Amino acid sequence: MKKIIKYSLSVLALVVVLLLLVPFFLNVEDYKQEIEQQVEDATGRVLKIGGLQASLFPWVGVTLDDVVLANRQGFSERDFLKVKHLNVQVALLPLLSQRLEIVRFKLEAPEIFMERNAKGEGNWEDLLPASPESMTAVAGEPENSVPAAKDDEKTGSALAALSAESLQLLDGKFIWQDAQSGVRIALTDVQVELDDVQLEHPVGVKISARLNGDKIDIDAQLGPVGDLASLDVNKLPIQLSLKSDAIRLKSFATLIGSFPEKLGDINKASVMLNMQLEQRPDGVRLLAGEGALLAAMNIALDWKVEMPNVNTLRLNHVGIAINDKPLFAIQGDVKKLNKAPRYTLRIQGENIQRTWLASLLPELNQMYAAHPSPWKTLKIGASLAGTKDRVDLRDMQVLLDGEIVQLSGSVGFAKAPNIRLRLAAKTLHLDPWLPQPAEASANSSENASGNTLPAKNSDTAQANKAAVEPDLRFLKPWRVSMQMQVEKLFMRGLELGHLRGTLKGERGVFTLSPLGFDLAGGQVRETASLNVNRYPVTWTESIHISGLKLKPILEAVAGTDLLDGTMRLDTNLKATGLLPKTSMASLNGTGQLLLQNGRIKGFDIAGGLRNLSTLGSQKSASAQYTDFAQLQASFKIRNGIAKNDDLFMASPLFRLTGKGVVNLPAATLDFHVRPKLIGSLVGQGDTLTVRKGLSVPLHIYGPFASPSIKPELDAKSLLENAGGLMGSGAGGVGGILGGLLGGKNAQPAKSQPAEIKPKSQPLTPEQQIQKGLKGILGF
Structure with a gap:
């Protein structure tokens, strides 16, 4: 031994x-x-x-x-x-x-x-090994050869x-x-x-580097690894912490491409990241951290995320903030990560003040510059579910200054957008949300010396140049089905009640059928269609209005009270184009209007006829208006020109008939009307009953904003009304009219000596009558 x-x-x-x-x-x-x-x-x-x-x-x-x-x-x-x-x-x-x-x-x-x-x-491409198939072919061995497996076993046992x-x-x-x-x-x-x-116990790993000069630190602990032959990376215990300084994006500008203008200069932007990762032996992964984009506005993101397995992501919390103001918190699940991901999310928003939002979007200040009371707060919350091809809005609530608007439905993206939405609200005030920008500068301004200079019209010219018909043919493959229901809608000083509307679109045709609401004591029902299959678009519209009080509508919409009454209106219109100029020029259709128990402010037809009979001797200084029991007319519109042949107005004292043309593109009208007394003016400032039948033709013409009115008289009309112009208190009237008309019994009328004036071209007899009658009638 x-x-x-x-x-x-x-x-x-x-x-x-x-x-x-x-x-x-x-x-x-x-x-x-x-x-x-x-x-x-x-x-x-x-x-x-x-x-x-x-x-x-x-x-x-x-x-x-x-x-x-x-x-x-x-x-x-x-x-x-x-x-x-x-x-x-x-x-x-x-x-x-x-x-x-x-x-x-x-x-x-x-x-x-x-x-x-x-x-x-x-x-590096020339250093890459050849594909396994080619290597096998060169070696002349089958792909799954036993020696290769044995080599792997030896390598695994050595590394074990x-x-x-x-x-x-x-x-x-x-x-x-x-x-x-x-x-x-x-x-x-x-x-x-x-x-x-x-391999039998955890291994500490420390990594640090500088990415284009900006520092990154990673501190991790891996393992224990155990037997390498049976290692499952998805269950390897890991604890990792990553922290970075502000990493400048300047070097990645070309790779990133377009950078939102609101975020400023990308060369001055950077990102920061602080993240922790834990992977447990059972495969559960926990992630938490925060990151931020530091630019013209700072966008921060913080999260706490869990992965029970490789196919499921659970969002315990994801927060989004801008400039240190929290905006949204997100919770939910994402499943089937390895195949077709499906998500279920709950998004809860914070109150957003308009004043704060305007600091990020200065355009808001201009949009509401002239608004007396713009909106104050906005808040959004939603429950979402879907896939990469579809979003389901299960419960979305938008709070507009505390008023709740509920949305539900779905939006599909598989091929073309497929939108199915339902909107409901109890009470909604829209006025605070309607933009009111500052009025454009006047057409003239004063320079430093006080002289008036013409204003520059470059903005107007640019606006006119930019007025191009929108091309909506991209909407052809869209499918839309939308329903709206609002119990009370306040807008422009008006209250719309029981608002209901349905919009459907398919194959390039969008139909509003119907839209209905209560307004000013009446009902409004509208159907419309929009065809986007051609350029420019074509559209149709039919409106039925009944029992509507017209005065509050005109006061709210146009700021005028010139017309009052209970209105009934039926229209059937069609046109091409969406710009006013284009659509007005191509407008065709029909319309029927009926006003009952109304009043026209600005002139007094009955009073004008009374003044005519007394040559103005009983002219009243009271307010000028005309009451009527009924006003009706029908129109036939062709290429923007509305023609009327049956204008009719009835009151207890007179009847008015007429006809004319309304040029919608030019915003002008040209009407010939004939009011005619049918009863006595006794009690209306007159003492005679013989004026019944008196009629004075009128010509109403000019632009909508300031129409002109003048009498239309000839010998025939004066003779027809001679009886109404005779009587006690007007003994000289017949003689004057007879002389002007060239009658045999014409007598000169007595008058006061006239003031000497420069000679001018004498008026014809007809012009003299028209001039006098215009003043007498109050026109």
């Missing part, structure tokens, strides 16, 4: 001596040159090794210095790979027992330079006992350069350190 021990120790001592002496007799230079030549033969690139040292005891070690691998031909002259120093030491005795025990691994100043040229080729005292990477550098996009990314000052690496 002693001899056996003695001989064994002698053999062991001899082996140790040989391992110590071999490196001294081994010509390392021969191996270095051979390695360089083999690499060049295999890759076509020059490999240079500055220094190579080897040792066999007490550990197997290799040391390399100043290793350089040249770049691919046709690319930059910069080297593809550089290593300043590499020292690898592996314990010898454990290696004899098929255990890999790394005593030291130290890699200093490695540098990798990767680039893509203008053709899209990479300088992997351990290391220290693994270090110091001062590393990675550079990416893309000639196509112009992007250059530099990951410098890379430090990686792993201490006391054991």
Whole structure:
């Protein structure tokens, strides 16, 4: 036994001596040159090794210095790979027992330079191995050969006992350069350190680097790894913390592309990230952290997320804030991550003040510059569910200054948008939400000296130039079904009650059928259609109004009380185009109007006829208006010209008939009307009953804003009304009219001496009557 021990120790001592002496007799230079030549033969690139040292005891070690691998031909002259120093030491005795025990691994100043040229080729592509199929074909072996499996088993058993005292990477550098996009990314000052690496217990990992000069730190703990042969990465215990400084986006500007204007200059923007990750042995992953985009406005995101398995993501909390103001909190689940993700989310918004929002969107200040009382707060909450092709709005609530608007439905994106929505509200005031920008500057302004100068019309000219018919043909494949229900809607000083509407669209035709609401004591019902299959669009509209009080509508909409009455209106219209100028010029259709128990403010027909009969001697200074029991008319519209042949107005004292034309594109009218007394004016400021039948034709013409009214008289009309113009108190009237008309019994009328005036062209008799009657009638 002693001899056996003695001989064994002698053999062991001899082996140790040989391992110590071999490196001294081994010509390392021969191996270095051979390695360089083999690499060049295999890759076509020059490999240079500055220094190579080897040792066999007490550990197997290799040391390399100043290793350089040249770049691919046709690319930059910069080297593809550089290593300043590499020292690898592996314990010898454990290696004899098929255990890999790394005593030291130290890699200093490695540098990798990767680039893509203008053709899209990479300088690393020639180093990639051939596909497994081609390698198998060359080797002439089947794909799933038994020897390969055995090699894998040997490798796995060797790594099963992997351990290391220290693994270090110091001062590393990675550079990416893309000639196509112009992007250059530099990951410098890379430090990686792993201490006391054991598969049986957790391993600490520290990584730090600078991304284009901005620091990133990663601190992690991995494992225990256990048996590598049965390692499941999805269940490997991990605790990781990542923290970064503000990473500037300047270097990524080309890669990012367009940057929202509201976020400012991308060259001044940066992102910050602070994240924690935990993966448990049962596969559950927990993520928490916060990130922010620091730009013209700061957008912050914080989250707490859980993954029970690789296919499910549970959002315990995701918060979004802008400029330190929380806006939304999101909770929910995302399932089937590996196939077709499906999500269920609850989004809860915070109150958003208009004044705060205007600090981000200055356009709001202009939109409501002239508004006496614009909206104050907005709040949104919603429950959503869906896939990448569809969103279901299960319960969406929008609070407009505290008034609730509820939305539900779905929006599909599989091919073309498929929108199904329902909107409901009890009470809604729209006036605070309707924009009222500041009025445009006047047509003239004063300079510093007080002289009036014409205002610049560049804005108006630009607006007119920009007025182009919208092309809505992109809506052809859309499918729409929308329903609206509002109990009370307040808008422009009006109250719309029981508002109901249905909008449907398919194959380029959108139909509103019907839209109905109560307004000013009456009912409004409307049907309409819009055809977007052609350019410009065509549309139709039919309106039925009954029992509507007209005065409050005109006061609220037009700011005038010139007309009052209970209105009934029926229209059937069609036109082409959406711009007013285009649609007015192409408008065709019919309309019937009926006003009952109304009043026209601005002129008094009955009073005018009374003044005519007394030559103004009983002219009243009271307010001018005309009451009527009925006013009706029908229109036929052709290319924007509305023609009326049956205008009729009835009152207890007179009847009015007429006809005329309304030019909608030019906003003008041209009507000839004839009011006629049918009863006595006694009690209306007159004492005679013989004026019944008196009639004075009128011509109403000109622009809508300021129409002109003048009497239309000829000999026939005066003779027809002569009886109404005669009577006591008007003894000279017949003589005057007879003289003007050239009658045989004409007598000069007595009058006061007239003031001497410069001579002018004398008026014809008819012009004299018209001039006088206009003043008498109050026109």
